[in-house]
Amino acid sequence: MTNVNYEPIIGLEIHIQLLTRSKIFCSCSAQFGGVPNTQVCPVCLGMPGVLPVLNQNVVEYALKLGLATDCEINPRAQFARKNYFYPDLPKGYQISQFEQPFCQNGKIDIEMGDFVRSVRLTRIHAEEDAGKSMHAEAYVGTDETLVDVNRCGVPLLELVTEPDIRSPEEAAFFLIHLRQLVRYLGICDGNMEEASLRCDANISLRPRGETGLGTKTELKNMNSFSHVESALNYEISRQYQMLSSGEKIEQETRMWNVDRGITESMRSKEFSHDYRYFPDPDLVPVVVDDDWIERVRRDLPELPLQRKKRFIKEYALPEYDAKILTEDRAIADFFEAVAIKVKDKKAASNWVMGEVLRCLKEKKCNIDELRLEADSLVEIIQLIESGTINSKIAKSVFNDVIESGDSPKKIVKEKGLMQITDHDAIEKAIDQVLQAHPDEVDAFRGGKDKLMGFFVGQVMRATDGKANPKSVNVLIRKKLSGS
Amino acid sequence: MHLTELAYTQLRRKLDRSELSCEKLVDLYIENIHEQESLNAYITVFEDNARQRAIEIDNRIAGGQAGMLAGMVVAIKDNIVMKGVPTTCGSKILSNFVPPYDATVIRKLLEQDAILIGKTNLDEFAMGSSTETSNFGATRNPHDADRVPGGSSGGSASAVAAGLCCGALGSDTGGSIRQPASFCGVVGLKPTYGRVSRFGLVAFASSLDQIGPLSQTVSDNALLLKSIAGYDPNDSTCANVAVPDYGSFLQQEVRGLKIGKPVEYFSQGLDPEINRAIENVLESLARRGAEIVEVSLPNLEYAISAYYIIATAEASSNLERFDGARYGFRSAGAKNLEEMYVKSRSEGFGPEVKRRIMLGTFVLSSGYYDAYYRKAMQVRTLIKNDFDRVLEQVDCLITPTSPTTAFKLEEKLDDPLQMYLSDIYTVSVNLAGLPALSLPCAKDHQGLPVGIQFIAKPFDEGMLFRIADHVEGNHTC
Structure with a gap:
């Protein structure tokens, strides 16, 4: 049995960092690269008593992407809390969307040379980014982790596809297409290395011809299009080897290790979080009416x-x-x-x-x-x-x-670069060239037509390239045939 | 009569006529606070700051530039943040926390020249009905020191009742302003959800919490609400509804008003003395031309269950930020991240808070969400519909505030269910987002105050003030 007998089933989850000036729930700058913990306020620091207020531009951006990908727009969207503990998550929950995202049921068509792959989009929802844990920087001691909260509250859209992608190459094409789209829409700079586009992938294999789905693994930590392709290729062969030797795939999250070129187990399903999603009572539902949708549609590039x-x-x-x-x-x-x-x-x-x-x-x-x-x-x-x-x-x-x-x-x-179109001036230059190269003139007349280029070149050089090449051609031919 | 027993409206007249200075007034309250330290009403008192500010306000009054609350000495429940002074929420986990910003209500009080005197005691994170679960010890009831002041705003209610401040702010999630107001014999208002900004109120249950005033009189209460109410761009749930001049609702007749008496509130479990006190008020209102009609709120019996699911679910999430990482208490004994969380939270939270976090975590867990949280939200809608329906027929509802008068310290501390049931008449109002006011209307045979609750349509606090002011003025207790 060979790899040909299995078909990869791939779905992507892409985080798109939005180019809004301020954060999603406060007025702090959302700019990348500030000195750690300088772009913060009580709200994004999750101080006791603070409340989030939605940046309306985030809704506009979500609608833009939704309309550009044939999504249904939810007339009443709602934010939800995703609860988990981590030092870079000041509130202990991330404000995201769960049951009522901004956009659902969209589609992106990818041209793959001679055929088109239609990838369905499950949903596009908005959420806040978490902060950044710093381990590696010079100023961080070996026994400590520091947290930069600047990124907390930077707005993201998360786009989730259906498992409609059938090869690592298609996944890469999808990402290239999506990057082009978000740049066209002006909602994201599309820079994967700076993590403004982040991609996780779900992948499983199934015997060709079957319609069910196998057990999937989720791949993380891929920082470029080529990482995504490599990680998927590695995972295909890993899963293939396991399946063909009768082993079972474990549903788990795996990290792409770019140095070793392999995926490594991060956590299995039994240890997966129960995020206890529920509607965020601090934020009222976002009502998106037809007027709003039409206004965004009209302004789409x-x-x-x-x-x-x-x-x-x-x-x-x-x-x-x-x-x-x-x-x-x-x-x-x-x-x-x-x-x-x-x-x-x-x-x-x-x-x-x-x-x-x-x-x-x-x-x-x-x-x-x-x-x-x-x-x-x-x-x-x-x-x-x-x-x-x-x-x-x-x-x-x-x-x-x-x-x-x-x-x-x-x-x-x-610089006096005007073209010499004056025939007298050109003829004068031609005469000089012809006189200087009697042998070549004879050879040309003897049938060596290729020398035409040589004469043209000489004349152009004599006129500092300014002679009109067409006129030079015509005049040389006339001179050489005429006498 | 001692000056600190006067209502603000009376004090203000003296201040404006220079018969009294803010400086003197602040000294009187501070004297009372020292004398009544055993009540344990305050966690923090700002003696120096209050005196300093009194001098400023005296100058402003002299200059004719004084705000609506000039010279009103106000206490703040210690779950409302004030820049530069500790906000503890009555919890060890916030024992060293000093917020870097002011709550919107603090800003508004200061804009109206109120003098803030201190932060009052509360049940830890406002979770309780007796002000006994505070890390700073129990607060006592000024009417009987062996009894609780009610909760969770027991510090504020006790301080107002004992003359340790002129007015106070509390927060009400399921009755936490009205029940202690009732136990301590003061006026307590829970405004309509969205009437007052929650920005700067440390959240217990975000969809139920509302800040409101406690005061000696209805007119002081109206004045305080006028100052703190209104739209706030920092709170998405705060409504953009104009704030009326509540003073214009005072000293009005009740003739022609329709008042509903929900039968479910007068069933078993209600102290007969309280029942009689409420009936007396109803009779008195009827004599003055109000029409009393019996109404029914059939889904009321589910209110406590729905409330304890929704409130604890939201609390479990709201309290996740207290993890020892950035501020507040961090256990010294932790060797890794997981231990830091577990130990800081285990050592930092008291038993009632832990109980509610666990309950809330459970009802939101996958596999249980639909059976508990989602179902409770549906029940909430039914309860709200009940209220909407009856409030279309009447101007106001009248009920008892609490099934009993103030109970003894520790009487219900080990029986959470009994404790939760003391909110049985108040929680449904929070579920429905309505305004409600508790007014002292009688004393029981032990001399303990009895509270009567008025409930009105959303944003119709004016109606509450109108009827409560009338009862206050015409009904001796």
């Missing part, structure tokens, strides 16, 4: 898939271009700002996919940080379209813009 389709249709772009351009919302916005102002849409696409993306990769920055306004790129493309500069010069102008921040027109003017 165009989502990646729709935008891709529109780019293909509106700008006559190849599917490949449209896909690359829409991967990141800021890039797509930039492209669009350029494309609407230039005649040649494909040229705009080439510039963004080529020079712009190359630049971002080299500088390891995102487009907002680049010294490039969409209008500058428009200018460059227009300078080409009008014949003022040729495309080779245009690339050096582009680099100049990035370095200096000056406008392309100014650079072209100050």
Whole structure:
């Protein structure tokens, strides 16, 4: 029997850290990376007597994600307390949602090359993050654990999928898709390394052809897309080996150990917590009426898939271009700002996919940080379209813009980069080149057509690259055939 | 008559006419506090701060700038936080806790120039009906030192009754203001749920807790409620409902009012002397033109059971933050995290609090939630519906506040069920979220005060003040 006989059944639980300015139940800053325990108040410290007050933006964000994933929106959502003791949980309970989450029964379609995997979403609910226990930092003694409460009360959405994912690769694709979506919606920065996206996975195997579910394990501690894929792959082979040797899978939580490349048992089901969920009496139910839903729906940005389709249709772009351009919302916005102002849409696409993306990769920055306004790129493309500069010069102008921040027109003017379109001037340069290379002229006339490129190159060099290459071509051919 | 026996409205007249100073008044209360130390009404007294503040308020009165409560010497139940002074909740686990912020009600009292004199004793975490479970010892009833003052706001009730303050704040989760008010012969109000902000009240059962005033007179009570009530953006459960001028409800007639007498409140278990006292008031009201009608609240018999499930469930969660990690008591003997929790909580909480935490933990456990917590919430809805229905027919309900007058110290301490039953007439009001006021209306043959309870529609505290003020003025006890 081989692995082929078993089918992996995977479900994901993803925590999405929201980009709200303040925390979910108090007005403390939700910013990442502050000095420990400086972004705190009696409320997020869980002092006796304090009460939570819901940040309305969290509801908006939950609705955005819910509407973007075809969820049903609960008209009356309710927060619940999840009770457990831990030093980084000041109240002894986490305010989360249980019976009435904001969103339920959604769906995300993942394009997997030639087929589409439809993953159903069980629910999306909001909750507060816990603090952070510090063990490893230099200032923590070997026999102590310190707690940073800054993260307490930072808003999270938890998205839970049905067990509809069938391979580690699909899981990774799902995460990439979700990251793109939350970034488009502007609700999360999608950074898995900084833990703004956190993923736990449930996995079981079942013999192919069967419909029941096997015993699952829950995997935690995966800090990147590749960890998720590796951990699932490891777990598939571990479970496969156990099942094929007749052993039983134990329902348990397992930690991914990235150094050893294995999953390790953390706690079994018998020791699982009884969280004693009940509706939080300190928070009134959140009534989400149709008006609110419609307002959020109206304000939803165009989502990646729709935008891709529109780019293909509106700008006559190849599917490949449209896909690359829409991967990141800021890039797509930039492209669009350029494309609407230039005649040649494909040229705009080439510039963004080529020079712009190359630049971002080299500088390891995102487009907002680049010294490039969409209008500058428009200018460059227009300078080409009008014949003022040729495309080779245009690339050096582009680099100049990035370095200096000056406008392309100014650079072209100050550096005298205007294309030479004056036939007399070009002919003069051609004459000089031909006179300097009599042997090559003879060879060309003897049928060595390939030398055409050589002549063009020489003429371009003689004109500092400013001659219009098309004119150079035409004129050289005319000279060589004419005499 | 001793000055500390006067109601605030009378004292204020003297203060405004400079016949009396706040400084002098504070000294008188402090003198009383020292003389009556054996009552054990206070956990903390702010002698110096109160004297200091009295001087400030005297200046403000002289300058004609004084607030609604200028010079009113007020005591605060020690489960309401005040910045910079200990809040113990009567528990060892908070014996060293000093909060860094003020409760909303404290801020409001200070804005109206009240003088805060001290923090009063209570059953540990407000869990009890006798003020005997405090880590700081039992409080005694000023009418008979061998008897309990009721609870859990027994310190506040005892202090008001003994003239150790002019008014006080308590908290009422199942009767904790009204029952001690009844035992000590003072006026105690549990406002409508959401009328007063809970921000800064250390939670016992969040969906039932409400802060309210205790005072010698109905008019003082109305004034205190006016000062502390109203919307608070820091409390999501606090209602955005305008606060009326409660003074306008005083000195009104009762002619034409419809008053309901719920038959279930007058059944077996009620002390005949109390029954007679209530009937006397009803007769007197009828003579003055009120219409008395019998009404029925059929689901009342389930109130105590539902209450002890809901209240303990919420308490078990609310008290999880007392874990020894960040503030309060931490056991010295712990060797690891688990031990720190177990030992700190085992040593820090008293037996009644532990009993309720265990009960609450049990009813929320998976497998039991539906049978207990969910069922209790359904019963709660039925009880609320009962009240809504009868309050559509009448302006107010009248019942006894407690089935007995003040009982002896330790009489019920070892019998939790008997103790829980002393709240039988009050808990249903908390379950339904209604306002209710206890007014002294008689004394029994031992000279112990008897309380009568008025219950009104949500946010109709004005009606309670109207009828209670009328009874207070026309019915000698």
